[in-house]
Every structure is written in structure tokens, then in C-alpha cells.
Amino acid sequence: MAVQTVASNTDTAASPTLAASPVDLGPAAALSCRECGHRVPLGPVFACEECFGPLEIAYDFSTYDTEELRARIEAGPANIWRYAPLLPVPADVADKPNINPGWTKLVKADNLARELGVTGGLYVKDDSGNPTHSFKDRVVAQAIEAARAFGFTTLSCSSTGNLAGAVGAAAARAGFRSCVFIPHDLEQGKVVMAAVYGGELVGIEGNYDDVNRFCSELIGDPAGEGWGFVNVNLRPYYAEGSKTLAYEVCEQLGWRLPDQIVVPIASGSQLTKIDKGLQELIRLGLVEDKPYKIFGAQAEGCSPVSTAYKAGHDVVRPQKPDTIAKSLAIGNPADGPYVLDIARRTGGAVEDVTDEQVVEAIKLLARTEGIFAETAGGVTVGVTKKLIEDGVLDPSLTTVVLNTGDGLKTLDAVAGTGLSATIRPNLDSFREAGLA
Amino acid sequence: MAVQTVASNTDTAASPTLAASPVDLGPAAALSCRECGHRVPLGPVFACEECFGPLEIAYDFSTYDTEELRARIEAGPANIWRYAPLLPVPADVADKPNINPGWTKLVKADNLARELGVTGGLYVKDDSGNPTHSFKDRVVAQAIEAARAFGFTTLSCSSTGNLAGAVGAAAARAGFRSCVFIPHDLEQGKVVMAAVYGGELVGIEGNYDDVNRFCSELIGDPAGEGWGFVNVNLRPYYAEGSKTLAYEVCEQLGWRLPDQIVVPIASGSQLTKIDKGLQELIRLGLVEDKPYKIFGAQAEGCSPVSTAYKAGHDVVRPQKPDTIAKSLAIGNPADGPYVLDIARRTGGAVEDVTDEQVVEAIKLLARTEGIFAETAGGVTVGVTKKLIEDGVLDPSLTTVVLNTGDGLKTLDAVAGTGLSATIRPNLDSFREAGLA
Structure with a gap:
């Protein structure tokens, strides 16, 4: 089916295809x-x-009984x-081929809490446990189901990293063709990670903005017919x-609601949806x-939201971004x-940290916790530390x-980390190094 | 406490410390x-x-009721x-600080099954979902609990890769000092992965054999007192x-028992313990x-077991190993x-594949499945394919x-993978590349 813009505000579907087979x-x-x-x-x-304005999903949760729903979950x-x-x-989504992310560990971070002086309980929600080791698996898994419902056969996106891997992997499992667009001069390691799943991986001569512009062009063109761009025409899902x-x-x-939650900000979508999720849980009983505060975290080198917040x-x-994150x-x-x-409504804040702090x-x-985070995790932990020190x-x-x-994807950030000692293979050398 | 050799075959403990506080x-x-x-x-x-001979754990499972045990699990x-x-x-292990690995996905690999012609159900047990993305988290988590019970304060190992990360991470979470020994000329990426957890990471001037010899020396020396070498003096656990x-x-x-299971062979320990685990489940009801077959998988460049099997x-x-695995x-x-x-008792086999096949x-x-495996996963999948083709x-x-x-740790193996096309950021260039 063709990609379309909304042409109707009635209850009938927006295209003949949709009208013919209700989604x-x-x-x-x-x-x-x-x-x-x-x-x-x-x-x-x-x-x-x-x-x-951006379109969001409107749900009908009216038939749910709270305790039945909880038991079902x-x-x-x-x-x-x-x-x-x-x-x-x-409803039968669990039986369909998908990458099945989520239910990642919520780690009680007692060692980190001690270092930061947190006494009320500190937890790290560690999404490096997802199939391709980033939270992107969660959103791509949704996009896959929408793509299936709309009859798309190719899954696409523009990306410079995590999203490319998530789309490649999920498309492979779910039986979609994938075609991912990246700047042609990306580091070889990232190219390998995205290419290994066997989909089309197309280098665009230009920077990331050029890649994005091209994708928008493709969505409006017959050449893009049957293509689901996970973060464009499938974005609401x-x-x-x-x-x-x-x-x-x-x-x-x-x-139980957390009292405070610290969320990284890229487009800001994740933070707004976390708020939406918490509100839904409250409404559903x-x-x-009870009150909760949402804090946003950015890197100083790309801090448009925290700059606006502080001003x-x-x-x-x-x-113009310039950060390792x-x-x-x-x-x-x-x-x-x-x-x-x-952030303002919940009594939270938005803060940023330098690359060094990341x-x-x-x-x-x-x-402290044996968790090796990507730079984005360095941003949230760094901002948490700063917000505590500032009394926020x-x-x-x-x-x-x-x-x-996952830290394995941004090894360069900690490339300076190395051997604590080099010794000869004998006990004397070991003792001399003061390691005993 | 000092590391010791067994000095008694009576029921009293083997050292004064053990006698004083039963483990x-x-x-x-x-x-x-x-x-x-x-x-x-x-x-x-x-x-x-x-x-x-090697010492193994002997259990007392005599008090277990099958259905109570199943429900408890x-x-x-x-x-x-x-x-x-x-x-x-x-019994209270879940409340102690540990890396808590396991319960990784058993992926129903229908796409791979189609390619390989498997009709009886093909599954990939994907241990890249563990905290440091290898099965080593499972064994290190056990060693941590034994180390705690024996009063060790430093966790150690010799390693060239996965084990170093697993020990570093688990020691950090569990509050142990760690001291990991590696050849001093390891690739920088592997050094970073092992060093980021903040323990001692010591380069040994020599090859992996020199590192191992040094560790054995250290275990017998007072300098190694209080040290648990996860794969040496804590190996049974x-x-x-x-x-x-x-x-x-x-x-x-x-x-349900699988009919056939394909397991990689390094030291062979994993395969023998999988057999032990299956036997225990049978004995416990x-x-x-029912019969099951265990197949061992090696890389041709290090195939001592499959060579012996075939002979x-x-x-x-x-x-002398020479393989990318x-x-x-x-x-x-x-x-x-x-x-x-x-392999012989269960009606399985041991086979090997070339690096190219890996x-x-x-x-x-x-x-086929969106799973990016380490070279060891390439070995098991490659051997599975070969064993099917050979009618075994x-x-x-x-x-x-x-x-x-996890494939992220052995990116070099697939470094040849790359862009399927490079285009200019416009639709004409896209069409010329035949991507529509």
C-alpha cells in the first residue's frame, strides 16, 4: 500500500486498503x-x-478490570x-515472529547508592539486556507489528547506530526486507554491526541530515511504496x-511508582512516553x-532542552551537536x-553533563555495579550525580x-582505560608491582 | 585463608577455617x-x-518432592x-549482590529451521543476553558464591576475553576486589572491556600459557592467600x-528434554555439565x-576432541590452536x-568446521534470526548445518x-561485511542502484 497523509476526519479508514481490511x-x-x-x-x-501536530495512539482501555489485567500481565x-x-x-502478538525485547533487569544499585549518598533506594533499569543491546529494540518491535498490520514488506530507517542494528535484527526475524540508510563514511565497526543481519545497508554521500532529508523524499515517492520507516510513517506506533x-x-x-526517574533525552520521545506510561498505570489502577518527578538528562555538547529548561x-x-554521546x-x-x-509539571528538572563527566x-x-553502559548511560548516571550534588x-x-x-557499542569513549600493571610471569615481578 | 590441597578424606573439613565455620x-x-x-x-x-582426578560437587537432593520443587523453581x-x-x-542466594545471569531466551528459530531443513523444531539458546553477553556470567556467578562462603576477598582468573569481563563485572557488583591476568599484548578493545569495571588488570609479558603457569604458581604461594581463581581453585563450583x-x-x-543439543567445546566442561544437568532433571522427575543426543562442536583450527572422536x-x-574462534x-x-x-553414550557426535564456515x-x-553471535556461536550453527548435511x-x-x-565481541570475524550500495542523496541515484 502507498504511504499516505491523513485525508479524512471521519471514522472511516484513511485509505481504500484500510477500509477494505480493518486494522x-x-x-x-x-x-x-x-x-x-x-x-x-x-x-x-x-x-x-x-x-x-504529532499523532499519538488513542486507546480504548474501558473494558479492563484492574485485577484481571494485573493477573494477565x-x-x-x-x-x-x-x-x-x-x-x-x-492480542496474539507473542505468537508472531518478532525480536521480543524487554523485561530487562531493574538492578538494585546499592554500591552506586552508597557512592552517591542515595538512601531511598537507587535502581538502574538496564536496557543493555535487550536483543541488540539498546532500548531501540522496544520501539522497533512495535513498529514491526504496525508494519505487518499495514501490509508493508520493507522496513527502513535512517540511523547512525543503535537503530540500524535493531531494525536489521528485527526485520530478519520477522521476515521483512530491510533497507537502512546511513552516512557513507560511518566507522567500519558500526557498519559491520548494521550489515551483519543481511538487509540492504545503503551509504548516502552526505551527513546525517542529508540521510534524513532523503528518507523524507523517499516516503513521498512511489519508490517508497510498501516501505515502513520505523521512526517516520510508523512513528506513532x-x-x-x-x-x-x-x-x-x-x-x-x-x-509501585518510583519517586524519581532520570531519563536521557535525544528527540525527547522516550521521556514523554514514560510519562504517558506512568499516567496510564495510575488511571488503570x-x-x-502519588507524585513522581521526571528528570531529563543531556550531554552538554547537545543540550538544547536543558538550555531551554534553565532559561x-x-x-x-x-x-549543532558536539558530544561523545x-x-x-x-x-x-x-x-x-x-x-x-x-519536567516542570512533575517537579523534575533537565540537566546536562560534560563529556568528561559522561x-x-x-x-x-x-x-560499582558491573554494568558497562553506552555513553547515553553515562549521561543519565552523570546527571543523577550532579542533580544530587546540587540538591535538586x-x-x-x-x-x-x-x-x-551498551558500552560495547561506544568503546571509544573509554579507550583510555587499560592495564593497571605489566609484569613478568613470576612471583617476584608480581610482588614488586605491589599487587599482593 | 590459604589455598590448600585436599589433606583429609574424613568428614571433618580440610582446613581449620572450614572446620571452624561450616560452609x-x-x-x-x-x-x-x-x-x-x-x-x-x-x-x-x-x-x-x-x-x-577432577573434583565435582556431590549433592544431597534426597529431600525434594518433584512437584514442590517444580513449583518452587x-x-x-x-x-x-x-x-x-x-x-x-x-538458599538465600537471590538476596546477595551478584550479577544474576541466566534465564536467557530460547529462540524458536523457524527461519533458520527452514534453511537447514529442520522439521522437528529448531531452537537457539541465546546466551548473548547475559549481563556481560556470554555464558561465562553463569559460571562466574557460582564462583562468586563459593568465594563468599570460603572467605575469599579477591577474585581472579587468567583470560583472553569473555571471562575477564565476567569476573570484572561480577566482582564489582558483589564487592570483591578483582585481579585479572591477561597476556600484555592483547588487542586494545579487549583490554578496555576488561578494564572498565575498575579491578586490577595485569598484563603478563608472555603468551596465554605463561599467564596460566603464573596463576598456578600464585595459587600455591602465600601471595595468593585469600584469592579465589574462578576457574582453578573454585573450578568445581x-x-x-x-x-x-x-x-x-x-x-x-x-x-521436556530436547532430542538433540549442539554444544561448543573449549575445555569440554560445559558439555559435560549440560549432560549432568539433564541427568539430574531426569533423576528428580x-x-x-527419554533418549537425548549431545553433539560437540569445534573449529577445525582447534579440533582435538573432534579429531579424537573421528579416529x-x-x-x-x-x-596448537589456530582459529578465529x-x-x-x-x-x-x-x-x-x-x-x-x-557423545558416544548418547548417540551424538563431535564435528568441526573451518573458519570460513564459522x-x-x-x-x-x-x-535468519536477527541474532549476532560470537565466533563460538558460528561454530555451533556451522556444525549443526554440517551434521544435518551429513545425515548425522x-x-x-x-x-x-x-x-x-556476542558478535559485538568478535567483530573482526565479519569485518568484510559492509554497505550493499553507496548512493547520492536523491531518488534518481536510489533508482539507479536498483533498490526500489
Whole structure:
């Protein structure tokens, strides 16, 4: 089917294909504009025809009984599909071929808590445990199900890292062709990680902005017919995957909201969906309603949201990124204003740390908890430390810090780490080195 | 406490420290020699004083009721500690700080099955989902608990890769000092992965054999007092971690034995413990007793066991390893004779594949199932393919293939993988490349 823009605000589907075969995406009832509330039927569209605002999934949860739902979730599989009743996926999603991410460890980080002076319980939600070792598996898994429902046969995205691997792997498992676009001069290691799954991996002569522009062009062209771009025309579905981080944290805390949660900001989508997930759990009665604070974390070299937050602005001024935290390096974050709103509404904050602090934080987390985080995890841990030192984050409250990726993918950041000693293979040399 | 050799065959402990505080390692009752059956109390010893055979854990499972045990396991945590009643660990192990590996995905590999012509159900047990992305987390987690019980304060090992990371991470979380010995000229990437956890990482001027010899010297010296070498003086405990692979496979199959299982061979310990684990499940009544076949997989460049198997020998002649499957490159595998025995007894086989076939198999698994395996996973998948083609492995039976590590750690093996096309950022260039 062709990619389309929304052409109707009635309850009939937006294209003949959709009208002919109604889409079964479980509790997903429609798409709704975050800005003006305009509703359209489920389809591969992402911007409101009325106001160009972002479209989100609107659900029908009205039939759920709280305790039945809780029991159903707890009896579900050890992956995100345990939350299928709350996601835009068919009820039998767990039986379909997919990468099945999620249900990653919520690590009680007692050693790190001691170092940071947190007394109320500190937890690291470690998403490096996902199949391709980043949280992107969660969102891509959703996009796959939407792509299936809409009859797409090719899965695509623009990427410089984690997303390329997640799309390649999920497409391979789920039986889609994949075609991932990257800047042609990416480091060889990243190219290998993206290419190994056997899909098309196309280098674009240009930078990441050129890659993105090209993808937008392709979506509007007949050549892109049948293509699902996970973070463009499938974005409303894709983005919902981040809600599962909120669900898992609460269930793993014993169906309890955390008091404080520290979330990295790239486009800002993840933070807004975590807030959405927490609100849903409250509305559904799965957790007790109580205040929680959401904190956003950026690298100083790409800190458009924290800059706006500190200046008291409602709008976010774009920046040209220059940071080692490349997976967060979005200079013009689409959901920036929503992030500002959520941080202020919940009593949180948005903060940033230098690249040096990112590296220190990666090492701190590894040394205290044995978790080797990607630079994005260094950003959240570093920001947590800074917020505690500044008296912004309350160390007496239950705090959850997200690690969204794996240190093996950003080895360069800690390349300076090395041998503590070199000795000859005998005991005298060992003793001389003072290691006994 | 000092590292010791076994000095007693009575029921009293082998050292004053052990006598003073009896060791609580749950159902572990004693150490028993695999060769002569000689029993000694639990302690940090690994070789029989009577015959120099390897010591193994002897359990007391006599009090278990099958259905109570099954229910207890199923209600346990989503990690190896669900099997605490069957492991040499205290009953409250899940509450202690540890890296908590296991309960990794058993992936129903339908796409790979189609390519290989397997009709009886093909599964990949994907241990890249462990905390440091290899099965070594399972064995190190056991060693940590033994180290705790014996009062050790430093955790150590010799390593060239996966084990260094697993020890570094687990020691950090569990509050042990760690001191890992590696050849001083290891690739920088591997050094970084091992060093990031902040323990001592000592380069030895020499090759891996020199490192091992030095470690043996250190164990017998006062300088090594209080040191637990996970794969030397803690080896009987450490090795038991591999049993959990067998437990998980059976539970994930619905408490059912697989018909065939393909296991990589380095020292051979993993294969022998998987057999031990399956036998225990049968004896405990947790699975129905029926025949199963265990197949061993090696790389041609380090194939001492498959060479012996094919020649019909009972003993294994050492080889000098030369293969890209470095995590399996043990030229003189300690458990080689036991592996031969198990393969023959169960009706399995031992086979090897070339480095080229290893790379092909890594790509095959990635392309079909979205799983990016370490070279060791390429070995098992490649051997599975070969055994099917040769009519040795029966494609109509339920077959499980182990992937014990992560492709991100052996990127060099697939370094040739790259872009399928490079284009200019416009639709004409896209069409010219034939990608539409």
C-alpha cells in the first residue's frame, strides 16, 4: 500500500486498503493529535492534517478490570508482550515472529547508592539486556507489528547506530526486507554491526541530515511504496514502545511508582512516553496515584532542552551537536517542548553533563555495579550525580536511572582505560608491582 | 585463608577455617572425584588427592518432592537462582549482590529451521543476553558464591576475553576486589572491556600459557592467600554454572528434554555439565526420561576432541590452536575424554568446521534470526548445518543449538561485511542502484 497523509476526519479508514481490511492493533482505537486532539483512523501517518501536530495512539482501555489485567500481565511472557493489552499490537502478538525485547533487569544499585549518598533506594533499569543491546529494540518491535498490520514488506530507517542494528535484527526475524540508510563514511565497526543481519545497508554521500532529508523524499515517492520507516510513517506506533520502560519499572518495583526517574533525552520521545506510561498505570489502577518527578538528562555538547529548561523557556532552540554521546545527539529534538512541560509539571528538572563527566559516570557505574553502559548511560548516571550534588534530586527518595545502551557499542569513549600493571610471569615481578 | 590441597578424606573439613565455620552451599554435600569417587568436604580444592582426578560437587537432593520443587523453581526469579535448590549456593542466594545471569531466551528459530531443513523444531539458546553477553556470567556467578562462603576477598582468573569481563563485572557488583591476568599484548578493545569495571588488570609479558603457569604458581604461594581463581581453585563450583543451561532449555521447552543439543567445546566442561544437568532433571522427575543426543562442536583450527572422536580414540591429543574462534581455542581440553564418552553414550557426535564456515554460519544466524553471535556461536550453527548435511543430526527431531557469546565481541570475524550500495542523496541515484 502507498504511504499516505491523513485525508479524512471521519471514522472511516484513511485509505481504500484500510477500509477494505480493518486494522487489528488491539486496544489502539485511533490516532489522535497531541496538539489539537483531532482524531483519525489507524494508519501509517504521523502528522495531523489540521495543525501538523504529532499523532499519538488513542486507546480504548474501558473494558479492563484492574485485577484481571494485573493477573494477565503477570502471567505473560518475560518480554514487552506481557503488556500487549496496553500496546498497539494484536492480542496474539507473542505468537508472531518478532525480536521480543524487554523485561530487562531493574538492578538494585546499592554500591552506586552508597557512592552517591542515595538512601531511598537507587535502581538502574538496564536496557543493555535487550536483543541488540539498546532500548531501540522496544520501539522497533512495535513498529514491526504496525508494519505487518499495514501490509508493508520493507522496513527502513535512517540511523547512525543503535537503530540500524535493531531494525536489521528485527526485520530478519520477522521476515521483512530491510533497507537502512546511513552516512557513507560511518566507522567500519558500526557498519559491520548494521550489515551483519543481511538487509540492504545503503551509504548516502552526505551527513546525517542529508540521510534524513532523503528518507523524507523517499516516503513521498512511489519508490517508497510498501516501505515502513520505523521512526517516520510508523512513528506513532514505534514511539509507544518506550511506555514499556515505565510499565516494567513499576511492575519490578512491586507495582509501585518510583519517586524519581532520570531519563536521557535525544528527540525527547522516550521521556514523554514514560510519562504517558506512568499516567496510564495510575488511571488503570495498577499503581497507587502519588507524585513522581521526571528528570531529563543531556550531554552538554547537545543540550538544547536543558538550555531551554534553565532559561525558563517553553521553546527549544536548535543546537549543532558536539558530544561523545552520539545516540543522544539530536540538535533539534521534536519532543523538546513536551519534555520541558513534563519536567516542570512533575517537579523534575533537565540537566546536562560534560563529556568528561559522561566518561567518569560510565566508569563509576561499571566499577560499582558491573554494568558497562553506552555513553547515553553515562549521561543519565552523570546527571543523577550532579542533580544530587546540587540538591535538586532528593537522595531519600526511590530513584530509577535508565541505561539505554551498551558500552560495547561506544568503546571509544573509554579507550583510555587499560592495564593497571605489566609484569613478568613470576612471583617476584608480581610482588614488586605491589599487587599482593 | 590459604589455598590448600585436599589433606583429609574424613568428614571433618580440610582446613581449620572450614572446620571452624561450616560452609553453607545449599544442597552441595561434598566434593567427589569424577575418576575414583573419593569424597572430601567442600573447600577451595579442585584435584583429587588420591588420583589427581577432577573434583565435582556431590549433592544431597534426597529431600525434594518433584512437584514442590517444580513449583518452587517456577516461582523463582528470572535468572539462574530459580535453580538454587540444584546449585552449590545458599538458599538465600537471590538476596546477595551478584550479577544474576541466566534465564536467557530460547529462540524458536523457524527461519533458520527452514534453511537447514529442520522439521522437528529448531531452537537457539541465546546466551548473548547475559549481563556481560556470554555464558561465562553463569559460571562466574557460582564462583562468586563459593568465594563468599570460603572467605575469599579477591577474585581472579587468567583470560583472553569473555571471562575477564565476567569476573570484572561480577566482582564489582558483589564487592570483591578483582585481579585479572591477561597476556600484555592483547588487542586494545579487549583490554578496555576488561578494564572498565575498575579491578586490577595485569598484563603478563608472555603468551596465554605463561599467564596460566603464573596463576598456578600464585595459587600455591602465600601471595595468593585469600584469592579465589574462578576457574582453578573454585573450578568445581564455577563449572556447575553450565548446568543451568540444561535446566533452562528443558523448562523453556515445557519441562521436556530436547532430542538433540549442539554444544561448543573449549575445555569440554560445559558439555559435560549440560549432560549432568539433564541427568539430574531426569533423576528428580522434572522431565520424562527419554533418549537425548549431545553433539560437540569445534573449529577445525582447534579440533582435538573432534579429531579424537573421528579416529575412534578415547584420549585427546593436544593441538596448537589456530582459529578465529578464540573463545574455544583450548588445545588441550581437560574434559575432552569425558566429552568423547558422552557423545558416544548418547548417540551424538563431535564435528568441526573451518573458519570460513564459522563466518558463514554467523551471517546465516544473523540473517535468519536477527541474532549476532560470537565466533563460538558460528561454530555451533556451522556444525549443526554440517551434521544435518551429513545425515548425522536428524532434522525431524527437536534440536537446540547453543550460542554462548556476542558478535559485538568478535567483530573482526565479519569485518568484510559492509554497505550493499553507496548512493547520492536523491531518488534518481536510489533508482539507479536498483533498490526500489
